[in-house]
Amino acid sequence: MQLSAPRWVAGRSLAAFQASIAGGIAIGSWCWGRITDVGGVEMALLISAGLMLLSPVLGIWLRMPPIGARNEDATDVLADPQVQLQLTGRSGPLVVEIEYRVAQDNARAFHNVMQDVQLSRQCNGAYGWSIARDIADPELWTERYHCPTWLDFLRQRNRATQIERELHQKAADFHIGAEPIRVRRMLERPFGSVRWKDETPDRAAKEVIPVVATAAGSST
Numbered sequence: 001m002q003l004s005a006p007r008w009v010a011g012r013s014l015a016a017f018q019a020s021i022a023g024g025i026a027i028g029s030w031c032w033g034r035i036t037d038v039g040g041v042e043m044a045l046l047i048s049a050g051l052m053l054l055s056p057v058l059g060i061w062l063r064m065p066p067i068g069a070r071n072e073d074a075t076d077v078l079a080d081p082q083v084q085l086q087l088t089g090r091s092g093p094l095v096v097e098i099e100y101r102v103a104q105d106n107a108r109a110f111h112n113v114m115q116d117v118q119l120s121r122q123c124n125g126a127y128g129w130s131i132a133r134d135i136a137d138p139e140l141w142t143e144r145y146h147c148p149t150w151l152d153f154l155r156q157r158n159r160a161t162q163i164e165r166e167l168h169q170k171a172a173d174f175h176i177g178a179e180p181i182r183v184r185r186m187l188e189r190p191f192g193s194v195r196w197k198d199e200t201p202d203r204a205a206k207e208v209i210p211v212v213a214t215a216a217g218s219s220t
Contacts, residue, residue, distance in 0.1 A: 092188070096145055101175055120167055
């Protein structure tokens, strides 16, 4: 489990593994106790021996992942974000807008895929997700969502699973035209969050979080 799970989720994976083992022992103890009450110890041992002989057959359908198969290599689909503002890990919320140009014949299929993309974004901490279609340009679709902080955005960007990358790539495959997919990353500035005097200290200038070089195109 430790060698197969990505490093950033290894602890959670190991905890789930140990919980399943403990639960299996508890449920199995109750089941074998009931079988022993009904048919006796000899029948329980014969049944367990037969199940042990058949258990390797499960390997045909439920294969163990190879050791070290973490799928942590990211595929560069979208460019790294350009940052001109001084951001800290707590800067936010961040608004992300992604513009797709989709043929009108593929509109319904694209919308269905984006429903799965929505779940993927939300599982990684995004909120306020929406998908919109331009009424003046029906081929133009805009995906929009929020990330709580800049650090959350970087984590979402670099911790996508292989399945998530394939899903986001599937959505990107609908894009047509010579221009690439356009992505906007904006720092939301509600009233009262901007310095009202030039001499007011800028706390964001004290700690700058650089952009991680590795870009997961699935997480934009």
